[in-house]
Amino acid sequence: MKKKNYFKLLLIALLAISMFLAGCNIKSNQAAGGKKEPASGSETKKDTLVYGRGGDSTSLDPITSTEGETFKVTDNIFENLLQYGDQDTTIHPGLAESWVVTPDGLTYTFKLRQGVKFHDGTDFNAEAVVFNFDRWMNGNADSFPYYTMFGGYKGDKGHVIKEVKAIDDYTVQFVLTRPQAPFLKNLAMSPFGIASPTAVKKYGDKFREHPVGTGPFKFVEWKENDTITLEKNPDYWQKGYPKLNKVVFRVIPENTARLNALANGEIDIMDGLNNSDEATVKANDQLQVIERPSMNVGYIGLTTTHKPFDNKLVRQAMNYAIDKKAIIDAFYGGKALEAVNPMPPSIEGYNKFIEPYPYDLEKAKQLLKEAGYEKGFETDLWAMPVARPYMPEAQKVAEVIQESLSKIGVKVKIQSVDWATYLDKAAKGEFDMFMLGWTGDNGDPDNFLYTLLDKDSIGSNNYSYYSNDQLHDILIKAQTETDQAKRNALYEQAQVIIHDDAPWVPLVHSTPLLAAAKDVVNYLPNPTGSEPLTKVEFK
Secondary structure: OHHHHHHHHHHHHHHHHHHHHHHHHHHHHHHOOOOOOOOOOOOOOOOEEEEEEOOOOOOOOHHHOOOHHHHHHHOOOOOOOEEEOOOOOOEEEOOEEEEEEOOOOOEEEEEEOOOOEOOOOOEOOHHHHHHHHHHHHOOOOOOOHHHHHHOOOOOOOOOOEEEEEEEEOOEEEEEEOOOOOOHHHHHOOHHHOOOOHHHHHHHHHHHHHOOOOOOOEEEEEEEOOOEEEEEEOOOOOOOOOOOOOEEEEEEOOOHHHHHHHHHOOOOOEEOOOOHHHHHHHHOOOOEEEEEOOOOEEEEEEEOOOOOOOOOHHHHHHHHHHOOHHHHHHHHOOOOEEEOOOOOOOOOOOOOOOOOOOOOOHHHHHHHHHHOOOOOOEEEEEEOOOOOEOOEOOHHHHHHHHHHHHHOOOEEEEEEOOOHHHHHHHHHOOOOOEEEEEEEOOOOOOHHHHHHHHOHHHEOOOEOOOOOOHHHHHHHHHHHHOOOHHHHHHHHHHHHHHHHHHOOEEEEEEEOOEEEEEOOEEOOOOOOOOOOOOOOOEEO
């Protein structure tokens, strides 16, 4: 009896010791941040990328928007007939494999890629292309603002697309009313991603919340002002891509908070890195700094239909009264150029002979006196609520401008609203004086001068409501001209008119900074401000 009890007690003791040691092992593993490893002993490769950005998208139907936060996401869902190079705006095949242009520049015939399907299973073909262009050309500036790149809408005098027709299942032809020199570059722009006709018909106006394209990632979920989640398209036509299984776009409005999230491993890439934080990132061996090729302008818009900015002398005075160099020194860490013209020097056709408005407060006061505002005036300055590539610290820049203008008797009240409302009010011409900017879509001067400052673009991207008939005639002639040297001369002439009329105070052309975790590879930022994440992966 005693012997039986002895063995029973021994068995219980051994079991207790075993359980104790197992528990210690679990605690030790948890304390070290351990996880269950695969049987082979190899690590599981990370396949979800979190992209931190300053603002939310305003739509996920790219043709309905004009702002970059939309295109960051939609460039991963939709594809175009043509696409840009990884880090430039050269033209490459996209959903169209090849194309032929007639010598008169009026007919473009595209051979389409076969075997491609939209995310909902609909076949991509010539009829889908025709459907999309018919949809856009029958809209207006409120519904599809970017379509003005083709000179207006169906029935408008300036509309350059006479007809889009399917020659066969995989051949589509565009017939133009007049040559348009940037036509191919326009087709590759983010707004012109080809959507599933089935999904557009199904969702109607709600398609902006239910995007369906042919791209490397499929839409999963949108939590407004928080996250947009995409997942890998398993049937993507580029074999072996995308490398990631999931992409999450996360909104973190403050640049500093976004950097903290990156340093803590909560996100993998962030845009809008403050120049003042570049050294901090470089000192962290777990992070990397990434420069986006520069193709932008940050500016102060002066709404020319509102007093006192309906007076050219007042607008010129604003140009003399703002110290651009001080702004660049304070907020851009030397990685920006003072802007003279509405487009950057990297764009062909830039007029390098135009003299900048110098910082001259006495000249500004003199012009205000001539305009009948000797004692100055009061106005609102609307400042962007989010960091943008051309202006990472908008609120602080606004304060510097407020101080500068106070020296000439102009009392400025800084205002702001959420990003979507800000853009809506600007498009409707509700601001007197406002901060905005532009990242080029296609590398062509037309995309800056015509898109931002022509009378055709009022209500879409011409937020200053600036109109000049002489300028309009020059810009339309430049679109039609196929000789690049002659086009450049016309654009140089256009910049002289704009500089004198002063609908803006051009501030800066920046080199936007991003930061990423060290293990992020193959992320190649495009100068347009958005890029598909098809090739991105983790080491």
